[in-house]
Amino acid sequence: METGYDVVLTGSDGPVEGVAKTIAATGYAEAYEFKSVDDTIHLIIAKDNDQWIRVGGTDPYFTGWADELAEQILIQR
Numbered sequence: 099m100e101t102g103y104d105v106v107l108t109g110s111d112g113p114v115e116g117v118a119k120t121i122a123a124t125g126y127a128e129a130y131e132f133k134s135v136d137d138t139i140h141l142i143i144a145k146d147n148d149q150w151i152r153v154g155g156t157d158p159y160f161t162g163w164a165d166e167l168a169e170q171i172l173i174q175r
Contacts, residue, residue: 103174105132107139107163114139118171123153132167143167 102117116134123129126144132155133140142154143164150168152159 103130103171105167105170107132107134107141107166108160109139110160118167126153129153130167130171141167 102119105116105118107114107116114134116132116139118130118132121129121131121142123142123144126146129142129144131140131142138156139159140155141152141159141163143150144153145151145168150164152161152164
């Protein structure tokens with residue numbers, strides 16, 4: 099069983115630490131869910147036509163987070 103990936107996203111006030119896990123998302127071959135340690139940020143990304151896109155989560159969010167999250171997951175796999 100996959101336990102998750104430790105991830106640190108770049109936030110406006112500093113780093114945002116959290117854990118990302120593989121999830122099933124209808125219509126997508128790959129999808130991940132990120133939850134920050136302090137529960138302030140929730141982000142769901144999926145791969146669509148070879149690009150990582152945000153498909154859900156809390157607002158506001160940085161558009162670069164989808165790529166940043168995917169890059170860190172791919173390094174850890």
